[in-house]
Amino acid sequence: MENSAFLLILFSTLRLSTPLLLAGLGGLICEKSGIVQLALEAYLLAGALVAAIVTYWTGHPFFGLFAAAFSGLLLAAVQGFFIIRLKSEPVMTGIAMNILILGLCPLITKALFDSTGSTPSLPAEQILRHSPLILAYFLLFVFYIIYRHTLWGLLIQFCGQKPEVLVVKGFSPALVQWASIFISGLIASLGGATLSISLSSGYSPMISAGRGYIALACVILGNWTPLGLLFSCLFFGSMEAIQIFIQSSGWQVSLNWIQLIPYAVTLFAVALRRPILSFLPRLQSLLTR
Amino acid sequence: MKGLLGFIFGLGLSLILVSVLGENPIHILQIFYNSVFATQYDLATTLFTMTSLIFTGLSVAVAFHAGLFNIGAEGQLLMGSLGMAISGLLLPNLILPYSFLWALVLGLCLGGFWGFIPGYLKSRWGGHEVIVTMMLNFIAAGIVNYFVIDVFQNREVQTPETIPLTKEFLLSSFTHGIFPRTPVNASFLFAVLFCFLFYVLIYHTRWGFQLRSVGKNPEASKFYGVPYQKIQIQAFVLAGFLAAFVGVNEVLGFSGRLRLGFSSDLGFLGVAVAMMASGHPIGILASSFLFAFLLKGSLDLDLETQTITKDFARVIQALVLLSVIGFTQFPFKLPGFKSGK
Known part of the structure; x- marks a missing residue:
């Protein structure tokens, strides 16, 4: 019994971390190129909605994934236009985009399905099982290689830290930022697609539940x-998995409080990052003495 | 001014969108106009919303001047309103001057505390204030849910709201009959007063100068010995206080109870209000009226038209916010005119 509970939490951890990983990867690329990416929530919601709709229409989840990626590119074009072209405040732009998508999604579901914000649920054979997980790790691996071992990785890093260098070397910082914001949008909206066609069967209101912000917290916590x-x-x-495990195990705890676990943990993690980072070297010196 | 251009552009954009969806834009504008100016009651409701927006706008603006983003006005106003709504239920037997003061103090303390957390975490431990305040918004919503539904739920009504406060705790016990039978109350006067006080505080005091120097040039202000971390914390606490004043308007001034979901994104609209006025308190007076107009008008559109729902109102707000942000760098550089490099 003990063992199976542990395995259950382990597997659901892997599954539940997939959208976070994809959104976080999108956020990481964007942050590295020097743009604060706060619109992850918008990408997740848009990706989730588009993937659910297209999967429902075509009957094949891979079309849903492609459509979600396309919606991410569209949104990224809007975000890039504001942040790179008009040089508007990235934090505010991100938040405004989140509100925009939050309003648009129920409108679209109402227009297409005449429902109050959710799409018709998909049959079980149209739900992706392991492919998003594999896709997420593959993309992470590819990004790691590009980031560490190619010119593109170097360009993105310089773009975030010293854009002057790019100008001197004859590259355009704006072009690098455009490229990374497009890639960021594409990957983050794939994360949204996994929410609706892999973790659940269809789009429902507030399906992302703040995961966009949590993903950004993951980027910060992972020290970029x-x-x-x-x-x-x-x-x-794993926090989310434990939360769901507690809910399903039938303990007499108020649902309201359990749902707050991921938010509270995010808060503590972001708050305690620097104290812990500054404590680590001291710990090391204590251990090696 | 740039903000106003952005506002008009955003409104125009939404009108185009509306007409694409098959409504007559002239008709929409008429509804907008009527929803604010048709009757005295409509105008009062708009002023009521405007009061809340002034408070959240000032809350965002004070952090803005210190170079911080206060996305947490939503959580701070929820905690403040919660404090005020439960104050009278915790100590029901207080007599008049103390009862109101107790409600005010409890609400402001909770709101201020909710501002203190991100301020402290940001300045001392370097936690990203946007994420911290965002998480605090979710947590505040959870706490308010718990208190409203599980502890102080009013059993006599179906909607989730707290038991109403007795008369001793309300603002109306001091100000009989200034604005009879409308939601707008004396806190509107407070809000306008606060705008002027805020102007003096930010632009004509030592603290305000320090605050702005921390926002504009942190390195220089550190060099000249401005208590950098203290100012950041104080700015966030003040932001929390200001956001909590929404509770004075809503709970103590008008309904006397906390209704779940009373704040239809007032905190986020506060960001838009402050952005549009670029943090200037007198500008906030104007921009909060425009956004109150937008909010009230879009709620009436929900009632009076077929295609436009409450969610569409949110889309309009977001479009206006986006174009306000987009217009902050207004004389856009055209591709042909690269500034000399």
Whole structure:
């Protein structure tokens, strides 16, 4: 019994960390190129909605994934236009986009399905099982290689830290930022697609439940590195898995409080990042003495 | 001014969208106009919303001047209103001057505390204030849910709301009959007063100067010995207080109870209000009226038209917010005119 509960939590951790990982990867790329990415929530919601609709229409989840990616590109074009072209405040732009999508999604479901914000549920054979997980780890691996070992990775890093260098070397910082915001939108909306066609069967209102912000917290907590991102996403995934496990195990705890666990943990994690980071070297010196 | 241009552009954009969906834009504008100016009651309701928006706008603006983003006005106003709504239920036997003061103090303390947390975490431990305040919004919503539904639910009504406060706790016990039978109450006067006080505080006091220097040039202000971390915390606590004043308007001034979902994104609209006025308190007076107009008008559109729902109102708000943000760098550089490099 003990063992099976542990395995259950382990598997659901892997599954639940997938959207976080994808959204976080999108956020990481964007942040690395010097743009604060707060619109992850918008990408997740848009991806989730489009994937659910297209899967419902075509009957094949892979079309849903492609459509979600396309919607991410569209949104990224809007975000890039504001942030890169009009040089508007990225934090505010991100939040405004989140509100925009939050309003648009119920409108679309109402227009298409005449429902109050959810799409018709998909049959079980149209739900992706393991492919999003594999896709997420594959993309993380590819990003790691590109980031560490290619010119593109170098360009993105310089773009975030010293854009002057790019100008001197004859590259356009704006172009690098455009590229990374498009890739960011594409990957983050794939994360949204996994929410609706892999973790659940269809889009429902507030399906992302703040995961966009939690994903950004994962990026920060992972110290803006791909591996750090992976570990912090797994950590948050496990928090969510434990939350769901507690809900299903029938303990007499108020649902209201259990649902707050991921938010509270995110808060503490973001708050305690620097104290812990500054404590680690001291711990190391204590241990090696 | 740029903000106003953005507002008009956003409104125009939404009107185009509306006409694409098959409504007559002239008709929409008429509904907008009527929803604010048709009767005295409509105008009063708009002013009531405007009061709340002034408070959240000032709350965002004070953090804005210190170079911080207060996305948490929503959580702060929820906690403040919660404090005020339960104050009278915790100590029901207080007599008049103390009862109101107790409600005010409890609400402001909770709101201020909800502002203190991100301020402290940001300045001392370097936690990203946007994420911290966002999470605090979710947590505040959870706490308010718990208190409204599980502890102080009013059993006599179907909607989730707390037991109403007795007369001693309400603002109307001081100000009989200034605005009879309308939602707008004395806190509107407070809000306008606060705008002017805020102007003096930010632009004509030592603290305000320090606050702005922390926002504009952190390195220089550190160099000149401005208590950098203290100012950041104080700015956030003040932001929390200001947001909590929404509770004075809503709970103590009008309904006397906390209704779940009374704040239809007032905190986020506060961001838009402050952005549009670029943090200037007198500008906030104007921009909060425009957004109250937008909010009230879009709620009436929900009632009076077929295609436009409450969610569409949110889309309109977001479009206006986006174009306000987009217009902050208004004289856009055209591709042909690259500034000399």
